[in-house]
Each structure stands twice: as structure tokens, then as C-alpha cells.
Amino acid sequence: MTIKEQILQLRDELNKHNYNYYVLDNPVINDFEFDTKLNMLIEFEQAHPEFFDENSPTQRVGGQITKNFETLVHEHRMYSLDNSYSKEDLLDWETRIKKLVDGELKFTCELKYDGASISLTYENGSLMKAVTRGDGFRGDDVTANVKTIKSVPLQLHGDYPEKFEIRGEIVLPWDGFNKMNEERIEIGEEPYRNPRNTASGSLKLQDSREVAKRPLDCLLYSIVGNNLEIKTQFDSLEKARSWGFKVPKAAKLVNSIDEVLEFINYWDEHRHNLPYETDGVVIKVNNLQQQEELGYTAKAPRWAIAYKFKAEQVSTRLNEITYQVGRTGAITPVANLEPVELAGTTVKRASLHNADQIEKLDIRVGDEVFVEKGGEIIPKIIAVDLSKRPLDSKPTQYITHCPECETELIRTEGEAQHYCPNYNGCKPQVVGRIQHFISRKAMDIEGLGGETVTLLVNEGLINNYSDLYELTKAQVIPLERMAEKSADNLINGIEQSKQIPFERVLYALGIRYVGETVAKKLAKHYKSIDAISEASQEELINVDEIGVKIAESVLEFFNSETNTKIINRLRDFGVQLEISAEKLAKQTNKLEGNIFVVSGVFHEVSRDELKKLIEDNGGKVSSSISSKTSYIVAGDKMGPSKMEKAEKLNVAIISEQEFLSMIH
Structure with missing residues (x-):
């Protein structure tokens, strides 16, 4: 077999495995085997650039930088849909279309997914371009970013037309959205507001590698083109599914x-x-010939209509706007509302996000406002009832100075939020950073909670987290609700935290954008705090999962003389600021690329030791079985449901002894 034939065969195999995994949710090989084949293809392509193909599976990882997205004219206009909210609306629509077409009417009902509309163009089965909806007449070319979405086929299979467009929605599943928000909160950033806006914003990121990291999905629902020989909308969905597209069932x-x-x-x-x-639901006339007869109004097709689900909504009075200061200095305006029942809970507060949002809605104290659950999770103000606005109402003036320390706020170009730059003198920032430092995933200091941290700061006993290590029992006993035993626990907990490993210490420092995962990556790569502090921006960016924003934040942190002094104090107190020689000796990359689930009772090593061995050897530990799981390390009394799921997903089940032999 020639090199070219091997490359083509590998591409074909990997495309099929991508389809099985991301579209059918039915993988036939594990991640390790997939990565092995992908790495083989990467090596072949690098050695033989003459066989480059822009739609090779190797191009899904991203890497292309788009400074300015080119605007392209849609060959077929992307219309919006008319909305309906009741049975009467739907009956009126049916009456109108019955007057315009002959024959029996059938309808295809599809769920209306809330994401970013996209138009994909295929020629000879290959993805040629991906364009956003824009104004319907023209949109932005986001092909490089869309290619990173695993459920978008780069090469079709079956009896596809020579050229066509297919429309759909780029969406962010709830699980992925919630995980992204957990990571945002972890690093002190404001959570994303909803999956739709986050998906839409992802398509316009300049670095396609960043898009590749986001768990986006693409759901297709409408084929457009000439001479396609498809008779009905429902058949078109079946056809699209057979060619390799992810079409909701x-x-x-x-x-x-x-x-x-x-x-x-x-x-x-x-x-x-x-x-x-x-x-909501989109209802379409099923017969494409009837669709053609019905045609379009100036804005929308006559043959389709959207039925919008009713979001639960209430109105209440906005009593006050207050401002919160986060540990990174970010200012969040908060609407304090007259308490009101909404979707089974009492709502008293709603985030106003930033100054732009307040100005856009012209929200003022004293207004009667409409509140609904944003993304059905976070209460949000969606509008103001202007008919009830008080006569003496005045526009909201966003604060110019920190509500806590009076420092003038700053707003960096391109960022929505205002920040208080008084890093070391603003009490909520100081308290927030120390509370983060002692948290469970960071230093996990037993006997020390958030309220106690606030007390310690208010009493002037500590001003930063290095001060914790100078606290004495005599200093903390007089504190409110502090007895002798709890004082002992607190001091002992602080002492024991000196044994916390370096990657957790690095996370505990509260460097902006450096969450738990990034801290582990940096610690594993650089081995010590000194090596990280001496790294250049270019060197930092070369570390796996480290982008420009994180690199800049790391540099800014270590360029601070105050932070350098604090780190030196931590070093003097004996806090772990490098990976121990013993741990370094035990680390390998033998399990890199593999995800393990540990389940059952073990004999030679404990469950926690097993997990540590996996991570020390480059593997990842997951708490639940999924199609991405490489192996389940099964001990005694492994649950039958896990066994059943593992067998269903064809995940390899290995014993404790088999696992240990993998790393020795």
C-alpha cells in the first residue's frame, strides 16, 4: 500500500469513527485507539505535505487565526420565521396556506433549538464553507471554527447531491455549558449568561484552537439547493441523517x-x-412542492411557523441596584427586587450583568420590571413596564468608584465589566482571595471557613493568605464563636496545609483564569513556582491548554512585587512551591490519552491511590462512564448498572492487577 493510500485509508477510518462517536453516540473504538490512528495520520501528513487536505480529520484541532471574518453573500437567503403563541395562531396560519395550495396538507414538527444559525455548503461531499446567518442576505465566513465541531461532517457518505447547502443550529449542550460556567466561577470570572449567546460568541473567536476546546454541537434541519430530487421535508431529514449529519430524532x-x-x-x-x-417547535408544510408554491413574504417563508413555548414571567418592583465586588475585582450590578414567586422559587435578586445591559434596557430604580428565568436557571430582567414608571424617575448612573474602597473603577477595552484595580487594599478582593486559598479544592484548611476569614481580616489579623501561617492560638481564641478546641483545629489545619501538593497551591494562589485544570497543567509542565514565574508569554502559550489570556494573567501576577513577597513568605513557611523529587520520580506518560473510571473495592492499593497512580502516569480520572471512557478499573462489588453501561458502550473492564501491570 502506498503512502497516499495509507493516508486516505486513515482519513476514511477516522471520519467513520468521528461519525460513530459524535453523531450516532455509538463508538466502536476507545479514545486511545482513536488518538493512536490520529497521531499516525498527523505524522504521515507532516512527512508528505503534498497530500494535504483541508478536510482531513487532523484539521479539527484548530490552529487557524482569523483576525477579520470575511462577509459572504448567501446563495440562498436565510429567512427568519414568523412566531405563534396559541392554537388560534396555528389555525389562522393553516387557513391562510389552505387558500394558497391544493391537496392534502401534512406537517413536519421539529424542535426549535436555541443556538446560532449556520449555513454549511458541501461540494462533492466535502465541506467548503460555513457562514453565519448575519442579516439573512449575508453572513460571516466561520469555516475554520466550524470545522473544529466534531459533529459537523467534513466528508459525507452515501448518495449526496453534487452541491447543496444545509442549515442548522450550532448549540452548546447544557452539560458543557454548566461545566464551562463552573470553570469560569472557579477562576473568578462572571458565568456565561446562556448557552445560545455562548455558542454564538464561540463562532467569532479568533483562535480556532479555543473553539475546538468548547463542547459545541451542530444540529441540522434544512437542505437547500437546486435539483435535489427530494420530495418532502421529512424525507430530507432522513436523507441528511444518512449522509452523516446530526439530525435530531x-x-x-x-x-x-x-x-x-x-x-x-x-x-x-x-x-x-x-x-x-x-x-419552541417549528412547524413546516411537509410537501416541498407545496412549499415552493407557498413561497415567502418579505421576511419569512409562508410554509413554516415557529410556536414559542411560554417562558414563565412575572413583574415586580426594582427597589435598589447594588454592586458586588468579586475576588478578581470584577464589579457585578445586582437588582434587588420586591420578592416574587417565579418557577417555584422566591426571587429577590437578579444579576444586571454590566453597565451595557443596564443602559440597553434603561433599567431604573423604582421601575416595574419583567423577570423570567434566563436559560430557565438564573433570574433575569427582560424588560421594563414603562407605563408604570414614576414621574420623577431618573436614568441609572453606573458607579464610577468601587462601592467598598472608593477606588476609581477601570474598564479594559473589549471587556464588558468594570474592575476595581485596588488589588491589595479592597476588602472584598482580599477576603475573596483568602477564602479561595483555603477552599476545599485548594489548601483545604480544616477549621477555617469563609466567615472566619472575614473576621480575621476585619480584626486586622491577616491581610493576605501568607499571613495565615503567622497566626497563633492566642490571636484567634478571642474571635466570635471560637472555643479552645476550634482554635486548635484552625492552627493545626493551617500547619497541615504545608503538605498540600504544588498543583493545588498554584490553584490556591487565585491567579485570574488559572482554574484547577490549568494549575495542574502548569505544575506538571514547569515543576516549580520559580520556573513558572520566569517563563515568557511565548513559552507559556506553548503549554497544553494555555492561551494568550491565561499567559498574560500569569505574567501580570508574577510581575507584581507584592505577589512576589507573598510567595517568598509562603516558601519560608514551608508551603510546597515545587513538585517533590519523590513525586517526580513516580511520574510517567504511560497512560496519556486514556480516561479511567475507578469502581469497586480494591486490595493492593486504595481507591484514592489508584486515582493518583492514573494521574501520575498521565491518565485522566472520570467519575462516570461515558463513550469517552477508555478503561474501567473494576474491584470487588462493582455496581451492576456500571457493568451494564460499560458493556453497552463497549468500554474495556480491567482488574486492579491488570491496571498495575500497565504502569510497571
């Missing part, structure tokens, strides 16, 4: 508006179980 062919309503009522109740955000 919820779609249903129905014969009447009553059946449409049955579909709507079912999903209005069950949509909360879906992995994606959905805000």
Missing part, C-alpha cells in the same frame, strides 16, 4: 393541527429533559 410527521398541538404539548412538558436549550 424528535422530528415527527403529522396530519393535522391537532396532532401538531399534541407534539407541542408533549415537548413543552418534556423539553427540560433534553440535553440542549429549546424554546
Whole structure:
């Protein structure tokens, strides 16, 4: 077999495995085997650039930088949809279209996913371009970013047309969105507001490598083109699915508006179980010939309509706008509301996000405001009832100085939030950083909680986290609710924290954007705090998962004389600021690229020791079995449900002894 044939065969295999994994959710090989084949293909392509293919599976990792997204004209306009909110609206729509077409009417009902609209163009089965909706007439070319989305096929299979467009929605599943927000909160950033905006924003990131890290998905629903020889909308969905596209299976062919309503009522109740955000149902005339006859209005197709689910919404009075200061100095305006019941909970507060949001909605104290659950999780103000605005109402003036320390706020170009730059003198920042330092995933100091930290700062006993190590029992006993035993526990907990390993200490320092995972990456790569502090921006960016923003933040942290002094004090107190020689001797990359789930009772080593061995040898530990799991290390009494799931997903199950032999 020639090199070219081997390359083509590997590409074909990897495309099929991508399809099985991301579209069918039915992988036939594990991640390790997939990565082995992918690395082999990368080596072949690097050695033989004459066989480069922009749609090779190796291009999914990203790497292309787009400074300015080119605007392209849509060959076929991307229309918006008319909305309906009741049975009467749907019956009126049916009456209108019955007047315009002959023959029996059938409808295809599809869920309306809330994401970023996209148009993909394929020629001879290959993805040629991906363009955002824009204004419907023209959109931005985001091909490099969309290629990183694993469920977007780069090469089709089956009887696809020579050239066509397919429309769909780029979405961010709830699991991925929630995980991204956990990481944002962990590093002191404001969480993303909802999956839709986050998915849309992801498409316009300049670095496609950053897009590749986000768990985006692409759901397709509409084929557009000439001479496609497809007769109905429902058949087009089946066709698209057979060519390799991810087409939601919820779609249903129905014969009447009553059946449409049955579909709507079912999903209005069950949509909360879906992995994606959905805000309604799209109803389309099924027959494409009838669609063509019905045509379009100036804004929308006559043959389709969107039924919007009702978001639970209430109105209440905005009593006050207050401002919170986070540990990174970020200012968050908060609406303090007259308490109101919403979606089963009492809502008293809602985030106003930033100054731009307040100005956009013209929100003022004393207004009657409409509140709903943003993304059905976080309460948000969506509008103001201007008819009830007090006559003496005045526009909101966003604060110019920190509400805590009076320092003038700054707002960096390109950022939505204002910040208090008084890093060391603003009490909420000081308290927040120390609370982060002592938290469970960081130094995990027993006997010391958030309230006690606030007391210690207020009493002037500590001003930064290095001061903790000079505390004495005599100093803390007089504190409120502090007895002798709790004082002993606190001092002992601080002493024991000197044994916390370096990667957790690095996370505990609270460097902006350096969450738990990034701290582990930096610690493993550089081995010591000194090596990290001496690294250049270019060197930092070369570390796995470290981007420009993180690198700049790390440099800024270590360029601070105050931070350098604090780190030197931590060193003097005996805090671990490098990976121990003993640990370094035990670390390998033998398990790199593999994800393990540990389940059951073990004999030679404990469950925690097993997990540590996995990470020390380059593997990853997961708490739940998924199609990405490489191995399950099974001890005695492994649960039958896990066994069943492992067998269903074809995940390899190995014993404790088999695992230990892998690393020795």
C-alpha cells in the first residue's frame, strides 16, 4: 500500500469513527485507539505535505487565526420565521396556506433549538464553507471554527447531491455549558449568561484552537439547493441523517393541527429533559412542492411557523441596584427586587450583568420590571413596564468608584465589566482571595471557613493568605464563636496545609483564569513556582491548554512585587512551591490519552491511590462512564448498572492487577 493510500485509508477510518462517536453516540473504538490512528495520520501528513487536505480529520484541532471574518453573500437567503403563541395562531396560519395550495396538507414538527444559525455548503461531499446567518442576505465566513465541531461532517457518505447547502443550529449542550460556567466561577470570572449567546460568541473567536476546546454541537434541519430530487421535508431529514449529519430524532410527521398541538404539548412538558436549550417547535408544510408554491413574504417563508413555548414571567418592583465586588475585582450590578414567586422559587435578586445591559434596557430604580428565568436557571430582567414608571424617575448612573474602597473603577477595552484595580487594599478582593486559598479544592484548611476569614481580616489579623501561617492560638481564641478546641483545629489545619501538593497551591494562589485544570497543567509542565514565574508569554502559550489570556494573567501576577513577597513568605513557611523529587520520580506518560473510571473495592492499593497512580502516569480520572471512557478499573462489588453501561458502550473492564501491570 502506498503512502497516499495509507493516508486516505486513515482519513476514511477516522471520519467513520468521528461519525460513530459524535453523531450516532455509538463508538466502536476507545479514545486511545482513536488518538493512536490520529497521531499516525498527523505524522504521515507532516512527512508528505503534498497530500494535504483541508478536510482531513487532523484539521479539527484548530490552529487557524482569523483576525477579520470575511462577509459572504448567501446563495440562498436565510429567512427568519414568523412566531405563534396559541392554537388560534396555528389555525389562522393553516387557513391562510389552505387558500394558497391544493391537496392534502401534512406537517413536519421539529424542535426549535436555541443556538446560532449556520449555513454549511458541501461540494462533492466535502465541506467548503460555513457562514453565519448575519442579516439573512449575508453572513460571516466561520469555516475554520466550524470545522473544529466534531459533529459537523467534513466528508459525507452515501448518495449526496453534487452541491447543496444545509442549515442548522450550532448549540452548546447544557452539560458543557454548566461545566464551562463552573470553570469560569472557579477562576473568578462572571458565568456565561446562556448557552445560545455562548455558542454564538464561540463562532467569532479568533483562535480556532479555543473553539475546538468548547463542547459545541451542530444540529441540522434544512437542505437547500437546486435539483435535489427530494420530495418532502421529512424525507430530507432522513436523507441528511444518512449522509452523516446530526439530525435530531424528535422530528415527527403529522396530519393535522391537532396532532401538531399534541407534539407541542408533549415537548413543552418534556423539553427540560433534553440535553440542549429549546424554546419552541417549528412547524413546516411537509410537501416541498407545496412549499415552493407557498413561497415567502418579505421576511419569512409562508410554509413554516415557529410556536414559542411560554417562558414563565412575572413583574415586580426594582427597589435598589447594588454592586458586588468579586475576588478578581470584577464589579457585578445586582437588582434587588420586591420578592416574587417565579418557577417555584422566591426571587429577590437578579444579576444586571454590566453597565451595557443596564443602559440597553434603561433599567431604573423604582421601575416595574419583567423577570423570567434566563436559560430557565438564573433570574433575569427582560424588560421594563414603562407605563408604570414614576414621574420623577431618573436614568441609572453606573458607579464610577468601587462601592467598598472608593477606588476609581477601570474598564479594559473589549471587556464588558468594570474592575476595581485596588488589588491589595479592597476588602472584598482580599477576603475573596483568602477564602479561595483555603477552599476545599485548594489548601483545604480544616477549621477555617469563609466567615472566619472575614473576621480575621476585619480584626486586622491577616491581610493576605501568607499571613495565615503567622497566626497563633492566642490571636484567634478571642474571635466570635471560637472555643479552645476550634482554635486548635484552625492552627493545626493551617500547619497541615504545608503538605498540600504544588498543583493545588498554584490553584490556591487565585491567579485570574488559572482554574484547577490549568494549575495542574502548569505544575506538571514547569515543576516549580520559580520556573513558572520566569517563563515568557511565548513559552507559556506553548503549554497544553494555555492561551494568550491565561499567559498574560500569569505574567501580570508574577510581575507584581507584592505577589512576589507573598510567595517568598509562603516558601519560608514551608508551603510546597515545587513538585517533590519523590513525586517526580513516580511520574510517567504511560497512560496519556486514556480516561479511567475507578469502581469497586480494591486490595493492593486504595481507591484514592489508584486515582493518583492514573494521574501520575498521565491518565485522566472520570467519575462516570461515558463513550469517552477508555478503561474501567473494576474491584470487588462493582455496581451492576456500571457493568451494564460499560458493556453497552463497549468500554474495556480491567482488574486492579491488570491496571498495575500497565504502569510497571
